[in-house]
Amino acid sequence: MKLHYLYLSILLSVAFAIPAQSQDLAISGSIRSAENQQPVPGVTVRVSGVSNSRVSDEDGKFAFENLAAGSYTVSFSYLGYEPQRITLALPAAGSRNLSILLTPTSSRLQAVEIIGRKEQSYKNTASFSGTKTETPIKYVPQAISYVTKEVINDQQAFKTSDVLKNISGVNVYSFYNNDFTLRGFRAGNALINGLRNPTSSWSQSLLPNVERIEVIKGPASALFANTDPGGTVNTVTKKPLDVDRKSVSFATGSYNIYRITSDFTGPMNKEKTLLYRLNLAYQNAESFRVLQGGEDMVIAPSISFIPTDRTQVNVDFVYAKTKSRLDRGQPIFGASAGTDLNSTPISFAIGKENDYANELNLYTTASLQHKFTDRISFNASYMKFLYDEDLLEHRTSNRYAINADGEEIPTMMEMQTIRRKRKNYNDNITLYFVSDFNTGPLTHKLLVGYDYIQNVSPVGGSNYNAQGYRNAANNGAIGSYNPANRDDYLIRDNIPVPNVPHFDLTNPDYSISEISGYFNVSSPQAVTRYYVNGVYLQDQISWGPLQALLAFRQEYYVDILNYKKANAEEVQQQAFIPRFGLVYTPVEPISLYVTYAQGYQPQGAGTIGDPSRFGGPFDPLTSTMYEGGAKMEFLNKMLSINAAIYHIEQNNILINANDPGNPDLLRQIGQQRSRGAELDVYGQLLPNLSVTANFAVNEAIITKSEDADEEGNVLPNAPKHQGGVWAKYTFTIPALQGIGIGAGANYVSSRATLSDILTLPSYVVADAALYYTVDRFKLSANLNNVFNKTHWVGGYDFNRLFPGTPRNFLVSVGYEF
Structure with missing residues (x-):
């Protein structure tokens, strides 16, 4: 009888030990730039079969705990870096201490906007509206304010007037289309992708196909002909991406x-x-x-x-x-x-x-x-x-x-x-x-x-x-x-x-x-x-x-x-x-x-x-x-x-x-x-x-x-x-x-x-x-x-x-x- 109890105890221990071991598996590590070896925060990390993604912290670290044994595909993506993907079979040595190097992209600026913006944040780095070629905003000697599609989506905005509240110096004049005050002056001129919009319509412009709304502050006549003194609203439509x-x-x-x-x-x-x-x-x-x-x-x-x-x-x-x-x-x-x-x-x-x-x-x-x-x-x-x-x-x-x-x-x-x-x-x-x-x-x-x-x-x-x-x-x-x-x-x-x-x-x-x-x-x-x-x-x-x-x-x-x-x-x-x-x-x-x-x-x-x-x-x-x-x-x-x-x-x-x-x-x-x-x-x-x-x-x-x-x-x-x-x-x-x-x-x-x-x-x-x-x-x-x-x-x-x-x-x- 004592022998039977011994066998039963061993079987129960094994039965409970297996799931305990499988739930103790993890994938974690740190992400650095291959260019300067500095940590890269904000990287989106996804693991196949796991419902929620992770974002690397200020030290570039990430972690997925309590994983079961099996094969996983781990993907890393972040603006300005080439995406990367690895495959792991757990349990695996080193799965808790991965070292990921991301390579910066060598994207060249466009002269006209042919390919869409890959950025997925509230920040936009470059603009065409300030100089007619894609130029980093910080090098344009004029204020350019904007609202990106990420803000549009998070606020569930559908029409232009819904989002211009996010831009300094812009106030609504009426319910009519493109009827705003910009820096105190009433404005009616508008651009679409830097080209003249006749703005004849009464209804507000719609946003589902909009990449961002830009406001070129002050007169922009030197580039876009007759424009309002307070500024010009430029709507940039979404362009195709080379990723699905x-x-x-x-x-x-x-x-x-x-x-x-x-x-x-x-x-x-x-x-x-x-x-x-x-x-x-x-x-x-x-x-x-x-x-x-x-x-x-x-x-x-x-x-x-x-x-x-x-x-x-x-x-x-x-x-x-x-x-x-x-x-x-x-x-x-x-x-x-x-x-x-x-x-x-x-x-x-x-x-x-x-x-x-x-x-x-x-x-x-x-x-x-x-x-x-x-x-x-x-x-x-x-x-x-x-x-x-x-x-x-x-x-x-x-x-x-x-x-x-x-x-x-x-x-x-x-x-x-x-x-x-x-x-x-x-x-x-x-x-x-x-x-x-x-x-x-x-x-x-x-x-x-x-x-x-x-x-x-x-x-x-x-x-x-x-x-x-x-x-x-x-x-x-x-x-x-x-x-x-x-x-x-x-x-x-x-x-x-x-x-x-x-x-x-x-x-x-x-x-x-x-x-x-x-x-x-x-x-x-x-x-x-x-x-x-x-x-x-x-x-x-x-x-x-x-x-x-x-x-x-x-x-x-x-x-x-x-x-x-x-x-x-x-x-x-x-x-x-x-x-x-x-x-x-x-x-x-x-x-x-x-x-x-x-x-x-x-x-x-x-x-x-x-x-x-x-x-x-x-x-x-x-x-x-x-x-x-x-x-x-x-x-x-x-x-x-x-x-x-x-x-x-x-x-x-x-x-x-x-x-x-x-x-x-x-x-x-x-x-x-x-x-x-x-x-x-x-x-x-x-x-x-x-x-x-x-x-x-x-x-x-x-x-x-x-x-x-x-x-x-x-x-x-x-x-x-x-x-x-x-x-x-x-x-x-x-x-x-x-x-x-x-x-x-x-x-x-x-x-x-x-x-x-x-x-x-x-x-x-x-x-x-x-x-x-x-x-x-x-x-x-x-x-x-x-x-x-x-x-x-x-x-x-x-x-x-x-x-x-x-x-x-x-x-x-x-x-x-």
């Missing part, structure tokens, strides 16, 4: 949001000479605003062809369709000082159930780089852009209703209807040669180029409008009401009868309205065309720690009055535009710079060509900027900090003259000035802690005007202070493996509007997020405006305020394969 990456994501949340996005990229042949990328997205969503929301769709394929190391070609195609309604903002009661901004709820909008705004943005871009020699290359890009609009809206006439005595009724809005169909075509060609050469100790990168930009609104655009008040015979309408001629109008209950019924702010009626019951006026939209020819020269000169940038542009702008008519007339304007900059790098992580740049924007031919209507003659808009700053990289180049101070002046601004006898009369107010300082932070404080932060101080005022009372007035929607921060932390302790948290906040100080007696209050909005990654699945939950702060992001006047979104959430599940 595929992902799909589903999301839902507040306001009945349903969203699906996907991103597929990789080589199409084993030689990796043909690469592809395909981004698809669909969203159906309502809004906190009455009758707003709609459908959005994006189809965006991209192909890169690299037959040799001397020739590269990329072709992008983007189809972006939006079906929604045009949101003109929130009206409030009465136009008087002290009016409560909450007199109507922020959800309040004006319109009808049968309103719609169907918009199509369709464009294709082709880019070519060919190297004749190692020192001389030719670069060409072309974008063809179509905007198509089909619109019906019931909107205010930007006036409150009045009674027969001409007294304002503060709870009733005067209305109009607009039925419009139009198209707009834009062509942008840029051609330039780049030559690298030396003159003694100086190294040159000389760029000589030519731009052609054309914009055409073709025959067929048409308006069908109703507005004003009905005449006494009730067989027509008069554009506005004049109490001195009250007998000319149809009057009931001492109120002139409107052509389009007034909108009652106290008892809104959103029911279907048939516009055929109004007195409508049908009119064709003007057939227009303008084109720009520009030639430019730029030299980037390096001498030890000094780099100078010298650039000049000669621009010829031609706008055609009465285009396609017998009396067509060309209105020609031209400008010589210089730009100078100097960068000093005393030590590798720090660059100091100063720059001088001029900006130029021609006045429209329709304005300067009709002085009897608009007044004049008017001079073109010109601007001048002086800027200095520092660009720094820390923590093994994982973190960048950019600081800038600036002084910008803009001259010859046109505004309405408010002449009762001529409502179209314009006047130039002289000069506006913006002064300020900015700070932007991007990257990783730790391998598992990413951050983007910004802060700006700005004073944007009118400094010269024919009306002395205007001097010193603050520009609309230009906050004096604003800032924001967003951080993402991923836990590394085993008990919380795969869990991450995100949090951030944005502050905007009070802002002036177009009304002298209306100021928008300051606000702080906080956001938070929770992430969980298991295997290749990622679960995300974002809570925006955590404390449900009522705020206004921008505004025109008492008729058009633009409130921010209340507390809302979005949850998603994504899969990478």
Whole structure:
């Protein structure tokens, strides 16, 4: 019997010992750079069959504990290094003390963006927008701020206005597309991959196919023709990668949001000479605003062809369709000082159930780089852009209703209807040669180029409008009401009868309205065309720690009055535009710079060509900027900090003259000035802690005007202070493996509007997020405006305020394969 107990004890010991031994196996070690033998933190380490990856710590160390016996494939990947893969069979000697050497990649900078960015962090190292060739941002003598796709994804942003809060000196002006203030100046010009975007659309641009959003601070006319003095927004679309990456994501949340996005990229042949990328997205969503929301769709394929190391070609195609309604903002009661901004709820909008705004943005871009020699290359890009609009809206006439005595009724809005169909075509060609050469100790990168930009609104655009008040015979309408001629109008209950019924702010009626019951006026939209020819020269000169940038542009702008008519007339304007900059790098992580740049924007031919209507003659808009700053990289180049101070002046601004006898009369107010300082932070404080932060101080005022009372007035929607921060932390302790948290906040100080007696209050909005990654699945939950702060992001006047979104959430599940 004792012998049986002995055998049983041995068997139980063996049975329990085997799993104990298998669970004691591990794979661990350290990762160093093969170039300098320094530890490499932030490396992503994956082990086949293990659900969660690891990230190497500050000493380059990593560990996977409690593994079972068997064969494992271990992969190592990190930006700037060649990926590596090893195979181990556990148990194995040395599996707890692996020494991994990663080899830095020898990636060369591109002249035009053909292949996509492999970086997967909040930090972007290089940009094309500052110099037209890929240049490290720290060597560009001008502030360039950005938001990468990693920030876009972590914040689950879908439209441009969702992410510009991450950039210093940028504030929303309205809900409309590309309507922002940059360094205090209202901006409307925009670029896509450095090429002119006509920005005709009302709806915000969509982000599913966007690699990053860049803002070139200050005037950029020396490179991109007529641009705004405060800055230019450049959207960089995703390009193909030479590595396989595929992902799909589903999301839902507040306001009945349903969203699906996907991103597929990789080589199409084993030689990796043909690469592809395909981004698809669909969203159906309502809004906190009455009758707003709609459908959005994006189809965006991209192909890169690299037959040799001397020739590269990329072709992008983007189809972006939006079906929604045009949101003109929130009206409030009465136009008087002290009016409560909450007199109507922020959800309040004006319109009808049968309103719609169907918009199509369709464009294709082709880019070519060919190297004749190692020192001389030719670069060409072309974008063809179509905007198509089909619109019906019931909107205010930007006036409150009045009674027969001409007294304002503060709870009733005067209305109009607009039925419009139009198209707009834009062509942008840029051609330039780049030559690298030396003159003694100086190294040159000389760029000589030519731009052609054309914009055409073709025959067929048409308006069908109703507005004003009905005449006494009730067989027509008069554009506005004049109490001195009250007998000319149809009057009931001492109120002139409107052509389009007034909108009652106290008892809104959103029911279907048939516009055929109004007195409508049908009119064709003007057939227009303008084109720009520009030639430019730029030299980037390096001498030890000094780099100078010298650039000049000669621009010829031609706008055609009465285009396609017998009396067509060309209105020609031209400008010589210089730009100078100097960068000093005393030590590798720090660059100091100063720059001088001029900006130029021609006045429209329709304005300067009709002085009897608009007044004049008017001079073109010109601007001048002086800027200095520092660009720094820390923590093994994982973190960048950019600081800038600036002084910008803009001259010859046109505004309405408010002449009762001529409502179209314009006047130039002289000069506006913006002064300020900015700070932007991007990257990783730790391998598992990413951050983007910004802060700006700005004073944007009118400094010269024919009306002395205007001097010193603050520009609309230009906050004096604003800032924001967003951080993402991923836990590394085993008990919380795969869990991450995100949090951030944005502050905007009070802002002036177009009304002298209306100021928008300051606000702080906080956001938070929770992430969980298991295997290749990622679960995300974002809570925006955590404390449900009522705020206004921008505004025109008492008729058009633009409130921010209340507390809302979005949850998603994504899969990478």
